[in-house]
Amino acid sequence: MAWRIELTPEAVRDLSRLGAAEARRIRDFLRDRLALADDPRPLGKKLKGRLREFWRFRVGDYRILARLENDRLLILVVRVGHRSSVYES
Numbered sequence: 396m397a398w399r400i401e402l403t404p405e406a407v408r409d410l411s412r413l414g415a416a417e418a419r420r421i422r423d424f425l426r427d428r429l430a431l432a433d434d435p436r437p438l439g440k441k442l443k444g445r446l447r448e449f450w451r452f453r454v455g456d457y458r459i460l461a462r463l464e465n466d467r468l469l470i471l472v473v474r475v476g477h478r479s480s481v482y483e484s
Contacts, residue, residue, distance in 0.1 A: 396433055400425050402472045409475040417457060421475060424454045429470055435463065446482065449473065457481075 402410070410418050429435045429452065439452040442460075452459040458481045460474040474481055 396468065398430050398432065398435060398468045398470050400430050400470045400472065403474075406472040406475050413457070413475070417455070421454050421457060421459065424452070425459070425470075425472070435470060453478075 410421065413421070428438060432438060435452075436450070439450040439461075441447070442449045442451055446460070448462060449460045450463055452461065456478050458474075458476060458478050459472055460481060462471045462473060463469075464471060
């Protein structure tokens with residue numbers, strides 16, 4: 396069972412601001428690991444507090460914030476960024 400991955404306009408903007416190597420690592424992770432996983436939850440971590448509706452996935456020093464929609468098997472990527480700043484609004 397494969398998950399579909401969609402990116403919000405903010406996530407597309409975030410990816411475009413990264414260096415080519417980092418952006419490629421993140422795209423590869425989304426395509427090769429998350430999209431093909433039967434269940435992406437073991438690869439990430441549920442966030443707490445004001446971001447409790449999101450999951451975070453780690454790729455080196457970068458984080459992918461996403462919402463998992465089980466009924467549609469959709470991973471909606473909402474933000475991508477360096478671990479030091481991705482959790483800020």
